[in-house]
Amino acid sequence: KAGVTQTPRYLIKTRGQQVTLSCSPISGHRSVSWYQQTPGQGLQFLFEYFSETQRNKGNFPGRFSGRQFSNSRSEMNVSTLELGDSALYLCASSVGAGGYNEQFFGPGTRLTVL
């Protein structure tokens, strides 16, 4: 079974631009979560989608948004990029919504904002 895939793997943008990252979950997984990983803040939860509905959101500004499609693929968008948005963005999928369902992570998208 194919794992979680994320595209693109690397991205360089300048301040003020916007960016869209894509995540394809493992086949059959309906929950997709997004995380931001930085050296200073560690791993922080952005949001979670299940059956095209955002059910949980972390403490990030409204510039960070996401959506999920009917095939469970998900995208996240960051508008008006700031230098501090430079990070590794990780997507994770799981079968369902329960906390006992482990999350499987993709390789991440490395975003650099200049």
Next chain:
Amino acid sequence: GNSVTQMEGPVTLSEEAFLTINCTYTATGYPSLFWYVQYPGEGLQLLLKATKADDKGSNKGFEATYRKETTSFHLEKGSVQVSDSAVYFCALSPAGGTSYGKLTFGQGTILTVHP
């Protein structure tokens, strides 16, 4: 709120040494607990998990036991290899409520194993 605290790193060991990485948590009820590993340039891989008190998760020689009384989930391995060099993250997932899909992570512990 929920939180996870890992021992300060980095940890440097010689091959075949014993490994312990401490992890304690704060959460209500009975969360699920996980250890993830991250190799350079890669995403996180699930190493092991435990979903209820006294459960022992194990994988690839690593073990961790869910201790409700001490709110701990320490990672251990009897004999580390150079290939175990990576960053290790302890994480929890709440048992229910509205925290769907949200894993709370510790700060990570860098492990370096020398030949």
